[in-house]
Amino acid sequence: MSDDEDNQVDSESNMFDGNEGSDGMGFGPLMLTEGERSLVGRVRQELKHELKQGYREKLVDIREEIMRKRRAGKLPGDTASTLKAWWQAHSKWPYPTEDDKARLVQETGLQLKQINNWFINQRKRNWHSNPASSSSDKSKRKR
Structure with a gap:
């Protein structure tokens, strides 16, 4: 909580201090004993701490995600x-045979589907079978 928010909470809680002269509902002064004021202060601090802790935990969760x-x-x-x-x-010709894929599964520890997807993505991103057609494809995409 910022200092401004702390001050706002403190000023709002003055209705419990007995200094304002009224309880805010027109029933006359609300007089708290010193022990009650101390208890209200501790409860306020605990609530602020719980709120900050809740936000901190949420931020940690988001960061981990x-x-x-x-x-x-x-x-x-x-x-x-x-x-x-x-x-x-x-x-x-970057199309592995089924035997090549089986060997790659053994060597890498990946699943066959992961191997297939890696090659699909690799071909899309990096393979140009015909340099002339690949440059014309790039110019078409820019338009």
Whole structure:
């Protein structure tokens, strides 16, 4: 809570201090004993602490979710290196056979679906079978 908010809460709580002269409802002065004022102060501090703690926990949860999403799309370095090595060795026709895929599953520990998706994405992003057509495709996309 900011200092301004603390001051606002403190000024609003003055109706419990007995200094204002009225309880705000027209029933006359609200007189609290010193013990009651102390109790009200402690309760106010506990509520502020709980509110701040709740916000802190939410912020930590949001941060963890963001970090988890950043990590989710990345393969471990050695796995990506294995797939890229196969890609470079077969750059003219980067379509692995079923045997190639089975070997890559064994080497990388990925699932077959992950291997298939990696190659689909890699071809979309990085493979140009015909340099002339790929440059014309890029110019079409820019328009």
